[in-house]
Amino acid sequence: MSKVAVVTGASQGIGAGLVTAYRKLGHRVVAVSRSMPESDDPEVLAIRADLSEAGRGVEVVEQALARFGRIDTLVNNAGIFVAKPFTEYTAEDYDAVTGINLRAFFDVSRGAVAAMVEQGGGHVVTVSTTLVDHALAAVPSALASLTKGGLNAVTKALAIEYAARNVRVNSVALGIIRTPMHAPETYDYLAGLHPVGRLGEIDEVVDAILFLEHNRFVTGEILHVDGGQSAGH
Template sequence: MDATRKVAVITGASGGIGTALVAAYRGLGYAVTATSRSAPPTNDPEVLSLAADVAEPGAGARVVDATVDRFGRIDTLVNGAGVFVAKPFTEYTDADYELVVGVNVRGFFEVSRGVIGAMLSREGGGHVVNISSSLVDNADAEVSGALTSLTKGGLDGVTKSLAIEYATRGIRVNTVALGVIRTPMHPTDPDGFQAARHPVRRMGEVDDVVRAVLYLEQAPFVTGEISHVDGGQSAGH
């Protein structure tokens, strides 16, 4: 166990963005706990692959305990786990609500509470990065995603709240709010619909997200920031 090596926890680590973030933090020399409902395979001894459903009570404590047992500390948390269900508001079911709120809100609470507690237990502070959506402040008539706005809007709000609460304790909290990113959820855009939602007239790439997260990671004077990575979507059409 190297007491000086930094450690990141990344949730939602089996998806396109999550997998790229694991690689990016390893490139910075961090050890990483990569967690998702289906643990991503790894041969890297500096990556702890951990299966966990962050919506389940107790999952956050298990992720934190396993990370501290393996690596001794936690410096960064990227809350990348999230779900999106597009439906007209009145067609959402109770099951839809439980799923979206469970992952997007309960999952954030579960892991962040435990990680911030671990950060407070030692000197050095830390950094929490949340992944949100530009739909929160740029509603789109062609995208019925009220549960996304409800839950990700909560993340935007709590980002500012926690940034202020822990500013003097060395813990920064930021958010990256996304437009449509080319991932397994949106691998192609044959009719150009997704690209047209962004003023720059293209979809975002996973690397666009990674660059934004790494900027925030290496920007010690930035906290409480909602950084939009959306091709200008949040600025207007």
């Protein structure tokens, strides 16, 4: 039976790259995004959903299981990043960032892990940020650290909680990746934030996630894909 991967934030950028990569591996894919277009591929279930809304993540898992019968991999890629001074964040910023970064993770992962335990194993990967480990004065991003730092912590907690049940849990902590999230006119400045002097590319993130997918002895890992940013400047 073909394996099934659920990818959130799948309509563009890293998420779209992951959908393509998992299909090349022969996985059936559940692709989720607020702006997810329909797919012509019968092995791709495209779901348009705002995962910040209570219960939507639960529905996504239910639809995935109804269509394909199992979930082997979940990539929690959906996320939102708002960079501004801490005292300028609003209640609306807090709700938006925690809704996508935390509620989406909680609702989808809870159901997916339950399915993985029942079927005998699986893998959860969450996209985080290297700013959790290496804060930059030039990029004030307390809400990213608040939420993604929690995701790094729960990655380790769940890896240990479910290790004996053959469910692996890992994260990738990213530097700044060349995606539609960033305007092209900012690329030179953003590249300078990495010791290697360039932006990361989508395929480099996809490769890192596929490494975690294939190496079954890796769990509880926060894999930095950040051009050396977490090591220092």
